[in-house]
Every structure is written in structure tokens, then in C-alpha cells.
Amino acid sequence: MKRFLSAAFFFVVLLVLWQAFFRAKIWSPVLLPSPLQVANYLKGAIEDGTLGHATVITMRRLLIGYFIGIVVGLPLGLLIARWNLLRDTLGTTALGLQTLPSVCWVPLALLWFGQTEAAMLFVVVMGTLWSVVIATETGVRNVPPIYRRAALTMGSKRLHIWLTVILPASLPFIVSGMKQGWAFAWRSLMAAEIFVTILTGFGLGQLLHYGRELSAMDQVIAIMLVIVVIGLLADKIFFSPIEKFLHRRWGTSQV
Amino acid sequence: MFRHRTGSVTEELQLVPPSKLAIEDVSKTFQAATGKVLALDHVNLQVNEGEFVCLVGPSGCGKTTLLNIIAGLEKPDNGSVRADGKPVTSPGRDRLVMFQEPALFPWLDVFGNVLFGLKLKPNLTNKDRRDVAKYYLELVGLTRFEHANIHELSGGMKQRAALARALAPNPRVLLMDEPFAALDALTREQLYGDLQRIWKERKKTIVFVTHNVREAACLGERVLLFSPHPGRIQEEFVVDLPRPRDINSVDLAGYATKIIRSLRKFSEEQREDGR
Numbered sequence: 001m002k003r004f005l006s007a008a009f010f011f012v013v014l015l016v017l018w019q020a021f022f023r024a025k026i027w028s029p030v031l032l033p034s035p036l037q038v039a040n041y042l043k044g045a046i047e048d049g050t051l052g053h054a055t056v057i058t059m060r061r062l063l064i065g066y067f068i069g070i071v072v073g074l075p076l077g078l079l080i081a082r083w084n085l086l087r088d089t090l091g092t093t094a095l096g097l098q099t100l101p102s103v104c105w106v107p108l109a110l111l112w113f114g115q116t117e118a119a120m121l122f123v124v125v126m127g128t129l130w131s132v133v134i135a136t137e138t139g140v141r142n143v144p145p146i147y148r149r150a151a152l153t154m155g156s157k158r159l160h161i162w163l164t165v166i167l168p169a170s171l172p173f174i175v176s177g178m179k180q181g182w183a184f185a186w187r188s189l190m191a192a193e194i195f196v197t198i199l200t201g202f203g204l205g206q207l208l209h210y211g212r213e214l215s216a217m218d219q220v221i222a223i224m225l226v227i228v229v230i231g232l233l234a235d236k237i238f239f240s241p242i243e244k245f246l247h248r249r250w251g252t253s254q255v
Numbered sequence: 256m257f258r259h260r261t262g263s264v265t266e267e268l269q270l271v272p273p274s275k276l277a278i279e280d281v282s283k284t285f286q287a288a289t290g291k292v293l294a295l296d297h298v299n300l301q302v303n304e305g306e307f308v309c310l311v312g313p314s315g316c317g318k319t320t321l322l323n324i325i326a327g328l329e330k331p332d333n334g335s336v337r338a339d340g341k342p343v344t345s346p347g348r349d350r351l352v353m354f355q356e357p358a359l360f361p362w363l364d365v366f367g368n369v370l371f372g373l374k375l376k377p378n379l380t381n382k383d384r385r386d387v388a389k390y391y392l393e394l395v396g397l398t399r400f401e402h403a404n405i406h407e408l409s410g411g412m413k414q415r416a417a418l419a420r421a422l423a424p425n426p427r428v429l430l431m432d433e434p435f436a437a438l439d440a441l442t443r444e445q446l447y448g449d450l451q452r453i454w455k456e457r458k459k460t461i462v463f464v465t466h467n468v469r470e471a472a473c474l475g476e477r478v479l480l481f482s483p484h485p486g487r488i489q490e491e492f493v494v495d496l497p498r499p500r501d502i503n504s505v506d507l508a509g510y511a512t513k514i515i516r517s518l519r520k521f522s523e524e525q526r527e528d529g530r
Contacts, residue, residue, distance in 0.1 A: 149328055150358040154372035154424060155348040164371075168362040250361050251406025 033218040038225070041218040050207070051226065058193065058203035059230075065121045066185050069128025070178060076129075077136025077174075078162065087137070094133045102127035102188035106195060115198050123192045127185035135177020139170025172246050179239050186231060204230075264383045267376075267425065268390060273460040274349065274427040276302040276325060280334035283320055283486075294320045296485035297334070307454055307461045309475030311468055311514065313522065317486025318464045322430050325462060326352045338428065348372060351426040355433040357413040359405045365392070365416050366401040372424040391419040394453060411442035415449075422457060431463045435470065444502055447473050451499045468518065472510040473502045480514060482521045490517050 015035050021027075022034040045051035080091045105126045106119075113119035143166055151165045167174075193205020204223055211219030246252070278300040285292045294317040302308050310318040323329040325336055327346040336343040338350060351372070359368050369391055373384040392398050395415040400408065408416060414434055421429060435443045451474065454461055465471050471478045478492040494510050501507070 144358075146354055146356060146358045147360060150352070150354065150360075151371070152328065152346040153326055153348070153350070153352045154420075155346075155375040156371075160375070165360070169360070171362060249364075249404050249406075251404060 030215060031217060033221065037218040038222045041216075041222045042225075045207075045219075045222065054202050054204050054207050055226065055230070057201040058189065058205065061117065061120045061203065062124055062185060062189055065124025065189070066128050066182060068121070069125045069181055069185065070132055072125075073129045073132030073181070074136055074174070077133040078140060078167070080133065081137045081140035082162075091137060094130050094137075097126070098130035098134050102184050103191040105188065106192045109192070110196060115196060115200075117198065117200050119196070120189065120192055120198060120203075123188050124185045127188040128181035131181035131184055132174070132177050135173050135180070136170065139173025139177075140166055142173060143169040172250060172252070175239070175242055175246060182234060182239070186234075190227065263379065264386045267379060267383060267387050270458050271425050271427055273305040273458055274338045275304045275340075276300070276428065276460065276462070277337040277340075278302075278321070278325065278334070279337070281321065281324060281331045281336065282333040283317070283324065283329070283331050285320075293485035295324075295331070296487050298486070298488060300479065300488065302460055302462060305458050305460055307463065307474060307476045309463045309465060309471035309478045310481055311465055311471040311478055312481030312518070313483055314466060316481040316483035318481045319432055320486070322352070322432050322462060322464050325428070326350055326430050328352070348375065348424045349426050350428040350430060351421040351424065352430045352432065353414075353417050353421045353434045355436055357405075357417040359413060359416055359420070361405045364402050364404055365397060365408070368405070368416060369419045369423050372420060376424055388419075388423055391423045394422070394456070395419045395449065409442070410438050411446060414438065414446065418450075418453070422453070422459075426459065428460045428462065431461065433465050434463075436465070436467070443470070447502055448499055450474065455498070468514045469502055469507065469511045472507050472514060473500050478510075478514060480517055480521070482525065484525070489521050 018035050022029070022032055026032075042051070076090070076094075080086045080094065102123060105123050109119040109122040109126075113122060147165050147169055148161060151161050156164065189203075190205045190208075193203040194209045197206060197209075204227055208220060208223040208227075211217070211223060278298060281295055281298045282293070283295040285294050298317075298321060300308075300321075310321065312318050320329065324331050325338075325343065327343050327350065330344075343350070359365075360371065363371065366388060369388040370384055373379065373387055376384075379387070389398070389401070392401050395418050397412065397415050397419060400412060400416075405413065405416070417434070435446055438446070447470070461474075463471070463474055468478075472492075472494050475494055478494060479488050480490040480492070481487065482489045492510065492514055494507075496504075496506055496510070
């Protein structure tokens with residue numbers, strides 16, 4: 001409770017400072033709207049459904065692409081860790097592509113898929129996939145060999161070892177890879193939405209873009225806030241509990 | 256239905272006949288940084304049904320390699336291992352291993368670890384498996400900690416959990432690789448008592464590797480002295496003391512002194528041979 005209060009206090013101070021800067025009129029109100037103006041925009045956008053609609057479209061792109069990235073990336077990472085031939089070929093490719101900022105896929109995706117949902121999905125998948133592949137492979141390679149030996153003596157074999165020993169043993173790595181993949185996908189999707197108008201749906205990035213076009217700073221800041229909140233929620237609702245569980249089980253330090 | 260299920264738990268907990276092990280002419284070479292190392296040089300060894308044998312020797316004498324070969328985790332270059340007449344070619348749950356580091360799975364709790372081997376046994380219901388796991392956790396005295404995470408256990412408790420996990424699939428042979436080496440003396444002494452009791456109760460053939468001579472004399476009915484470079488069995492001692500044995504007893508110290516003398520003699524001879 002005490003922690004919650006001090007956090008709340010921090011954000012209230014932040015709002016007060018913002019309001020103070022607005023009042024001081026250092027910058028033109030066009031460039032720095034007041035918290036109230038931003039709140040009003042948000043209220044209007046929620047009421048007329050713009051915000052909800054854009055959020056649904058963005059989240060749909062993100063979640064579907066992220067899901068595909070994981071479903072393809074996990075087995076691919078396992079396969080790469082299992083066979084040296086794949087490690088030398090696909091593994092190197094994955095490592096290379098992972099270093100490529102996923103925004104760089106946007107031009108290619110547009111030429112290949114045109115202004116379609118497929119282009120958006122492709123960018124998100126590319127953001128997720130390679131991080132998951134690399135993390136899974138690293139995780140598998142870091143599994144102490146003694147786990148495998150212990151499982152072998154208990155009668156576990158091949159696929160069973162992979163599913164019940166190697167995979168869970170590399171979970172801490174896989175989860176941090178999934179987290180990184182999420183961050184990459186989220187960033188590249190926003191970039192793609194800002195740069196490209198896709199006629200099949202307006203996402204948050206596009207709202208941000210039109211805010212700039214119309215010099216509607218309240219809209220720009222409001223949408224940025226929404227994007228931040230979604231990022232925070234993803235962390236608090238999805239990743240934090242998983243990480244907490246892993247830390248508790250493995251006994252790795254986390255205060 | 257209910258009667259059938261309880262029947263199969265009793266069946267599962269019944270004593271299985273312990274194995275007789277025959278190690279014949281086993282050799283194994285390793286490629287080390289300094290060249291080839293003859294880890295085992297034509298080793299012959301018979302272990303009787305239900306016998307408790309200790310392999311003792313300095314580190315690098317090939318005793319762990321021999322244990323791994325009996326387990327089926329490594330293959331000999333030469334010779335063979337038979338368990339009850341059947342050649343050992345791969346790991347199998349009739350010969351379970353307890354490693355020096357506990358090798359417990361950190362993603363499972365204590366109960367999940369003990370259950371792991373049982374899940375691989377067909378013809379058991381999940382309730383049976385849980386009952387069997389509970390039985391072994393009680394046997395090693397960990398009932399109160401069945402849902403603890405592995406990292407929350409002390410070193411001694413970890414090895415108890417590892418022992419329960421190795422016993423749970425009801426193997427015929429228990430292979431123990433310096434399981435108590437990393438523990439403090441007090442914990443070790445408790446475990447000596449427990450292991451002797453469990454060996455008597457569950458009737459396993461046990462091959463126990465250690466570099467601690469007193470430990471070997473305390474636990475083994477027979478103690479085999481290994482010498483390194485090349486790894487050979489140098490001498491055999493029969494420890495004829497009543498059980499349960501106390502590691503601090505005078506009689507036991509007598510046996511240990513005898514073994515240590517031999518150990519020194521061999522290592523001195525080796526030093527003279529090897530410049």
C-alpha cells in the first residue's frame with residue numbers, strides 16, 4: 001500500500017509539473033497541450049469509438065503476428081540447437097536477421113504484400129521470430145548435460161527428453177527471448193503503422209500519424225500515452241507473472 | 256476398481272529381486288589434452304545380488320567411468336557389462352544413478368522430481384504414481400518438503416530428494432557417484448544411517464563410488480581399491496562388521512586404516528615408476 005501511494009504521488013507530481021509548464025507558456029500551446037486537453041481528446045476518442053477501434057486493429061495485428069512468431073520460432077530454435085548442420089546454416093541466418101532492426105522489413109513487406117494486413121503481419125512476425133529462435137537455441141545449449149543424463153537413466157528418450165527436460169530447462173532463456181520478441185514486434189508494428197496507410201484498418205500508429213498531419217498535439221500525446229500503457233500492461237499482466245514464477249522456482253534473485 | 260488400483264500400488268512397492276552385475280574385461284580410453292588416458296584397464300568385477308560394493312580411489316582412477324558404463328551412459332571400448340546375464344547397452348530404469356551434484360530438475364518441485372521417473376512407467380494410474388512418490392518421500396524423510404522448490408532445500412535434503420527420485424521407479428541396482436562428497440560431516444553421518452536402513456529395507460544392489468575411505472568402510476560390504484593411470488582394481492577388502500555401522504566406531508577405523516595403507520603403498524609405487 002505504501003509503495004502504491006508513493007508511486008501515485010510520483011505520477012501526480014508529474015502531472016502537476018506538466019500543467020505548470022503549460023501555464024508558464026514557455027512553448028506555444030499548439031506544441032504543448034495541457035493534460036486536460038489530452039484527457040479531453042482521449043474522452044472523445046473513447047466515446048466515438050476511434051480509440052477502441054484502432055486499439056483492436058493494432059492488437060489484432062500484434063497478437064496474431066506474435067503468436068505465429070512463437071509457434072514457428074520455438075520449434076525452429078529447438079531444431080537448430082539439435083543439429084549442427086542447421087546451427088551453421090539457419091542458426092547463422094537467424095543471428096544475422098535478429099541484428100537487423102525489424103523496421104527494416106517494412107519496405108520489403110510493402111513491395112511483396114502491398115498495402116495489406118499481410119504486410120503488417122509479416123513485419124510483426126519478423127520482429128518476433130528471430131529473437132525467439134536465438135533465445136531458444138541459447139537456452140537449449142545452456143541446459144546442464146547432467147539433466148539429460150539423469151533423465152536418460154530414468155528411461156526418458158528422444159522426444160520425451162526434449163519435451164519434458166530440455167524445453168522446461170531452457171524456459172528462463174525462452175521467456176526472455178519472448179519478451180525481447182514482443183518489444184521488437186511492438187516497435188516495428190508502430191513504425192509500420194506510422195509510415196504506411198493500410199486501407200484495411202486504422203491502427204494506433206495511424207492515429208498518431210494523422211495527429212501529426214493535423215498538428216493535433218493533444219492527439220499525438222494521447223496516442224503515445226495509450227501505446228505506453230499497452231506496453232506496461234503487457235509486461236505487468238503477461239510477462240511479470242511468468243518471470244516471477246521462474247524466479248521463484250529456480251531461486252534466481254529478484255527482489 | 257478401487258481394489259484393483261490399491262493392488263497395483265502394493266505391487267509397485269513390492270521388492271524387486273536385486274541384480275547381479277558381471278563386469279568383464281572392461282577397458283576405456285579417453286582423449287585428454289595431455290594425450291590418451293587409459294581410464295579403465297581390463298577391469299573385472301562381480302557384484303552379487305543385493306550386495307553393497309564401494310569403489311574407492313583417488314580422483315581420476317576411472318571409478319566414475321566404470322559407474323557410467325554400468326549405468327549404460329558410456330560404452331566401454333572393450334569388454335562387457337551384464338546385469339542378470341543380459342548385456343547392458345543403454346541406460347535403463349532397472350539401474351538408476353544418483354550423481355554427485357543432485358541433478359534435480361529446478362523447474363519441478365520435490366514431488367514433481369520424484370514423480371518424473373514414475374511417469375515413465377506404464378501400467379500405473381496417476382493416483383498410484385502419487386502414492387508411490389509419497390511412500391519414497393516418507394522413506395527419505397522429506398514428506399514435509401514435498402512441495403518445496405529445489406533451491407529451497409539444503410544440500411542434504413537435495414540428496415535425500417535425489418535418493419527418493421532414484422528409488423521411486425524401483426530399480427534393481429542403485430549406482431551412486433560420490434553422492435555425499437559435497438555435504439558437511441554431520442549431514443553425511445545422518446545419511447550413512449539412512450542409506451544403510453534403506454538398503455536393508457528396499458534390498459538393492461548398490462555400487463557406491465567415493466574417495467572417502469572411511470565412508471567406503473562404513474557403507475560397503477566389500478571395498479574395492481582403485482588405482483589410477485591405468486585405472487585398475489588393486490585390492491579388495493571385505494568389511495565384516497554388524498549393521499548399522501557408525502562411521503566413528505573403532506572397529507571401522509581399523510578397516511579404514513588398512514585400506515589407507517594400501518592406498519598409500521600404491522601411490523608411492525606409482526610415484527617411483529613415473530619419475
